Amino acid sequence: MNELWIVSILGCIATLLLFRKFAIRLRLSKAKHKSMRGHSKWSRRIAGWIKFFEYSPQQYFCVDGAPEEVAQQRINGFNALTNKVKKQSAKTIDQYQQISGDISDVQFTSLYRVPFPFRTHLPDVFKLGSMIDASQGVKVKDLDGQWRYDLSGSYGVNVFGYEFYKDCIKQGSSRVESLGPALGSYHPLIADNVAKIKAISQLDEVSFHMSGTEAVMQAVRMARYHTKKTHLVRLCGAYHGWWDGVQPGVGNRRKVDDVYTLADLSEQTLKVLSTRHDIACVLINPLQAFHPNADSASDASLIASDRNTHFDKTTYTRWLKRIRKICTDRNIVLIFDEVFTGFRLSYRGAQGYFGIQADMVTYGKTLGGGLPVGVLAGKHELMKRFKHDKPVDVSLARGTFNSHPYVLGAMNVFLERIAEPEIQKLYQNIEQTWIERVAHFNQLLKESDIPIKIDNMHSILSVNYLQPCAYNWMLQFYLRSNGLELSWLGTGRFIMSFDYTDDDFNQVIHLFIESAIQMRNDGWWWYSPTLSNSSIKQQFLKDMLSASLPFKVKGKNKHQGKTNENEQSPTSLTHAKNSNSDKVYGS
Structure with missing residues (x-):
């Protein structure tokens, strides 16, 4: 009888210990974020399963289901921007290409400026970063003598300005x-x-x-x-x-x-x-x-328009x-x-x-x-x-x-x-200064009917997109061609130095809006009532799974797959093949 009593007691203790262990583990699980970012082991496993896929030239300009005339509009703008950058930055591009095969960081950042299915047919002039040989005030100069307003902040180093x-x-x-x-x-x-x-x-x-x-x-x-x-x-x-x-x-x-x-x-x-x-x-x-x-917001992960800083x-x-x-x-x-x-x-x-x-x-x-x-x-x-x-x-x-x-x-x-008193005084007002500047920026964006809102934390800014779109990552290239220097994160983060004057920043706003209008005019922000951030991401997921799994995922676009040898690159296309059956996103 005593033995049974002891066994029962031990069994109860073991049960309580197991229950306690389970409760502790459950509490830890509930404290994890529901996204893959909150589950480190699973995120690594899934990253290892995902295989590369790319959009063919026929898909490249109409993955959102845009009609043929819009796809052609995008092709024309794409080619014009490519030629503009080539002329602007010939020396810089040549120098960058010389080092690109020898420096591992360059190879990485060159490929991770846009969502990976788009990178193969992206021209080299867009993949490559910048090379600069001088700074002055809030600007930096490339090897072709072009001065750009610096929005990169040297990854956070540049708080008080390069001259400082x-x-x-x-x-x-x-x-x-x-x-x-x-x-x-x-x-x-x-x-x-x-x-x-x-x-x-x-x-x-x-x-x-x-x-x-x-x-x-x-x-x-x-x-x-x-x-x-x-x-x-x-x-x-x-x-x-x-x-x-x-x-x-x-x-x-x-x-x-x-x-x-x-x-x-x-x-x-x-x-x-x-x-x-x-x-x-x-x-x-x-x-x-x-x-x-x-x-951290990056254009490499800008699949849709749901960035939310x-x-x-x-x-x-x-x-x-x-x-x-x-x-x-x-x-x-x-x-x-x-x-x-x-x-x-x-x-x-x-x-x-x-x-x-x-x-x-x-x-x-x-x-x-x-x-x-x-x-x-x-x-x-x-x-x-x-x-x-x-x-x-x-x-x-x-x-x-x-x-x-x-x-x-x-x-x-x-x-x-x-x-020094001058810097201490600057600290007292700088946050409010940037709050007011960003508010003015957003007002002008709204007046210009640009589907963008700028958010900020102090002097750190980010571009949020207000309209469903699969091509927001193109904006970084328009901005750079018009005189704004960005880091490889693109429009995800602008790190502003404290030596920006109101006049300097107003010029940045002007160049930003000018770039956004060009992008809008080139058809990248085409919109259909059937297009949503959810539909864009769902189709992207289907395309990704289709490339990763040994069987086809239902709903996969019939043109999905690697480019055929006979297919032309996007920059040489004169038209975009498209029909209702070719639509991927928003169809």
């Missing part, structure tokens, strides 16, 4: 020129830099690295080392550098089981943070407030404060990844902008005064790389070029300059 950074580099070099690139020892400027970074971050210690990615790696390593916990939490869609330890989804081939990717702005995420015992740190990229639960400062501030409280209560390290947003959103970066103190902060980009750098600032107890009572239990982090004298020199000038 040229001066930082020049003055900084003069401060360390007697030492040169001596490594290992420290130039005495490091003490002043550290004092200024500590005052800005309101944290205790600083370590120097060669990039923002390295700074993030060190922050995560130290959080795990001191909390003795295994997992980090990142929010869905957030980018924290190319290290696979913070990139568990597509792009990483290593098995990563120590990262939780949880939904942004989710009550379920807060429950996970409040109940799990294995979370060492939470990584916050403040830019995620601009597109919660979504990747939107910023609500009040809501996101409230969200971050709740995370801050939970991290404090649960001994979780709160890390602000300010590699991109540091010194842009405010003098104290996102900490000052949202009014939240982090436990650790990573910096990069602009802090080097125009030179490459990564910096980690943190509390004393989190930055220590050894334990007094366990002398062999250490956490190593070194780098040959950490604290490079020339970087320290440019950084020193940068930190001095941004503390």
